[in-house]
Amino acid sequence: MQGVCATDKRGSKELGSEELVGWDEVMQGVVVNSFEGDATDIARQKAEERNYSEFSSYTATVASWRVIKPVYNRDICIDCQNCWVWCPDTSIVSRDKQMLGIDYDHCKGCQVCVEVCPTNPKSLLMFAEHEDLDKALAQWPQKEKKEK
Amino acid sequence: MAITSVKNLKEFSTANDRFEGAHLLCPGCAHSMIVRELMNCTDDNLVIAANTGCLEVSTAVYPYTSWDTSWIHIGFENAATAAAGAEAMYKARKRKGTLKDPDAPVKFVAFGGDGSTYDIGFQWLSGAVERGHDFTYICLDNEVYANTGGQRSSSTPIGSSTTTSPAGRISYGEKKMKKDMVTIMAAHGAPYVAQLAPNKWKIMAKGFQKALSTEGPCFINTVSACTTEWKFDSKDTIHLTDLATDSLVFPIYEIIDGQELNILYRPKNILPVRDYLGAQGRFRHLFKPENEHVLVEWQKRVDAHWERLQRREEARV
Incomplete structure (x- = not known):
């Protein structure tokens, strides 16, 4: 289904050449559908099972906002899901109670996930956007001793 | 109502997100944490209305929408009215038997910022609550008109x-x-009114579930730390919310039927209000010697409010 626009031809006409219509003929607002086809069972479908339409922001990206990116270290993670519950951008991918990784299309690099990570050393750390993932994992810090 | 288990975070994390990324809220914005949590705590169909505000302009940028549910925006002030209207229509069509799937559970939710809740949409909200529509109004309180500057x-x-x-x-x-x-809002006699915060995710999720399953108008004020206007680093959103709840600037409590007040979270170590204020750029000037009296006033008022809440809880009136 397509989004319905107030004037279907918006953008295709030169400014000022619009036909005049009465107030009761103007269709106001816009309807956009997040999904193609049937969408009655969305709450029980995982993102990969859904049929997103081109209007869902799921199909868009904000990756260019980032200057630093979180890198995930599976070896240290305890699957506490703190990062999942507090990620403001739905960018932590968790399936079956396991943290799988970071959705770099939607992550804005806010660093909240790193701050709420309880492990020692942290299983999420920020690196420069251009840093190679393997290189980042290779320079992971060691466990910090607690100061008494 | 089909609720997602919030026994622990692992169970909760099996919920399927219905609030998509690539919305345009600032990095580290608490709005989306709150909205995600609301949508994750139930499996029911949601009809969501939003007032104009950061949440609305950032999640519905044509041609994109970040919402996987029915979502409507009309004006600055009338999310409460839109949700109430949708609810009234739903009831009427159910009565007439013209619904496609009359057994599907539906919840009606309205979101507003503090500007559209405390100021501009106050009359609309008050009216919808007074008429007793079955909906939940959630105010994302960041204490400023953040969207307009x-x-x-x-x-x-x-x-x-x-x-x-x-x-x-x-x-x-x-x-x-x-x-x-x-x-x-409690004085309106609403069946469930609460103040919740995203750092206490479990209390917040339970509060949301309670509000959604309560019949009648419910109001929830949520603390939404604003990195841009409160002037702190985006990574500190949760830390700052911790300071807000532990210094009792934002006590977490609920009021049932306008009468029964329950405090939902008592911090083990109550922090001085100074700690909360000092972490934000918007209060930096208060730490100049000539503004000392404002800090004293702050602490006095927070203490008095906490005292009042405790007394009300004890008295059960």
Whole structure:
């Protein structure tokens, strides 16, 4: 289904050449559908099972906002899901109670996930956007001793 | 109502997100944490209305929508009215038997910022609650008109520097106290009214579930730390919310049927209000010697409010 626009031809006409219509003929607002086809069972479908339409922001990206990116270290993670519950951008991918990784299309690099990570050393750390993932994992810090 | 288990975070994390990324809220914005949590705590179909505000402009940028549910935006003030209207229509069509799937559970939710809840949409909200529609209104309280550049709202607390109450040589910022919206809504006799915070995710999820499953109008005020207008680093959103709840600036409590008050979270170590204020750029000027009296006033008012809540809880009236 397509989004319905107030004037279907918006953008295709030169400014000022619009036909005049009465107030009761103007269709106001816009309807956009997040999904193609049937969408009655969305709450029980995982993102990969859904049929997103081109209007869902799921199909868009904000990756260019980032200057630093979180890198995930599976070896240290305890699957506490703190990062999942507090990620403001739905960018932590968790399936079956396991943290799988970071959705770099939607992550804005806010660093909240790193701050709420309880492990020692942290299983999420920020690196420069251009840093190679393997290189980042290779320079992971060691466990910090607690100061008494 | 089909609820997602919130026994622990692992169970909760099996919920399927219905709020998509690539919305345009600032990095580290608490709005989306709250909205995600609401949508994750139930499997029911949701009909969501939103007031104009950061949430609305950032999640519905044509041609994109971040919502996987029915979502409507009309004007600055009338999310409550839109949700109430949808609910009334749903009931009428159910009665007439013209619904496609009459057994599908539906919940009606309205979101508003503090500007559209405390000021501009107050009359609409009050009316919808008075008429007793079955919906939940959630105020994302960041204490400022963040979407339009940080003007003061009636939720802005004393001493806060905003673009329309700037601190400087003569002024220490906002002069007026914050409106006590939770008590005002409880006075409407709403069956469930609460103040919740995203750092206490479990209390918040349970509060949301309670509100959604309660029949009648429910109001929830949520603390939404604003990195841009409160002026702190985006990574500290949860830390700052911790400071807000542990210093009792934002006590977490619920009021049932306008009568029974329950405090839902008692911090083990109550922090001084200074710690909370000092972590934000909007209160930086208060730490100048000439503004010491505002800090004293702050602490006094927070203490008095906490005392009042405890007394009310004890008295059960």
